[in-house]
Amino acid sequence: MIKICDNLIDISSVEISDLVDMQKLVAFQETYSERTGCALTVVDRNGNSITPTSKFCKYCEYYIRGSADGVRQCNKSHSFFVSEAMRYHRIHIAKCHAGVTEFAFPIVLENQIIGGVVGGHYTIERMRPAEIREAADMYGVNQQNLINASEEIQRLTKKEIENIASAVKTAVEAMVNES
Numbered sequence: 103m104i105k106i107c108d109n110l111i112d113i114s115s116v117e118i119s120d121l122v123d124m125q126k127l128v129a130f131q132e133t134y135s136e137r138t139g140c141a142l143t144v145v146d147r148n149g150n151s152i153t154p155t156s157k158f159c160k161y162c163e164y165y166i167r168g169s170a171d172g173v174r175q176c177n178k179s180h181s182f183f184v185s186e187a188m189r190y191h192r193i194h195i196a197k198c199h200a201g202v203t204e205f206a207f208p209i210v211l212e213n214q215i216i217g218g219v220v221g222g223h224y225t226i227e228r229m230r231p232a233e234i235r236e237a238a239d240m241y242g243v244n245q246q247n248l249i250n251a252s253e254e255i256q257r258l259t260k261k262e263i264e265n266i267a268s269a270v271k272t273a274v275e276a277m278v279n280e281s
Contacts, residue, residue, distance in 0.1 A: 118144060118152060118209055118217040122277050130273060131156050139256060140266050141204075141223035144274075147215050149181025159202065159223040161251040165243045166200045172241045175199045184208045184218030193267045195222075195260060200241075201233045202255065205267035209278060219274055221267065224258045 118124075131142045135156035144153040155163065166172040179198040183206030187194035195205045204222040208215045229252045238245040258266075 113212045113214050113216075116211055116216050117146065118278075121211070121216075124153070127274070127277060128153050130277065134270065134273070138266065140221050140270070142219065142221040142270065143180075144209075144217060144219055145177075145180045145184065146217045147181075149177040149179070149184065151177075151180075152217065157223070159251070159255050161248065161255055162200065162202060162223060165248050165251055166237065166241055168243070169241045172200075179204070180206065180218070180220045183220060184215060187218065188215050193264060193271060195263055195267070200237045201225075201229050201252075203263065205263055207267065207271045207274075209274065219270060221270055222263060223255060224263055225252075225255050226258065226260055226263070228257070229255070 127144060131144065131153055134140065135142050139157060141156060141158045141162070143151040143155045143158075146152050158167070162176070167176055176198070183194050183196060183198075183204060185208070186196070187206050188208040188210065193205055193207045195203065198204050202222070203224045203226050204220055206218055206220045208218045210216070231249065234249050234252050235245050237243070238248040
């Protein structure tokens, strides 16, 4: 909710929903995800999803995010990725806490992050079994189920992920700028 003090907008109070038609944003996200298989979510400045998650891989959606601690760790990863993208002024691509490669970029207003977009759910290289077993133990998940789910994650090159992220960024920035 926008707050005004001395006829000036308090930027720290601005939310993405103040700038963008959320129905249009969710419709774009779901359509893009459905057509490309790219997982997407829009997050607030704390990394919490403010749109439903679209096309999150089974590894993440059913297993990692199946526990409250997994969701907390995802939110921390998302917030960190968005802040790193802001810090370096570019799309940030990295492995999350559970070993899945994601991209992030911030949604910025007056040099302040008001949220961001996190997407991907890819691997650049095959996930290591030890890494998967460690995640399974951490989140109380059956190791074999998590290993099987990891094999379904789409493998792409970093350049392919950058291209996908760039297309999403262009579309989201257009929505923010039209408001």
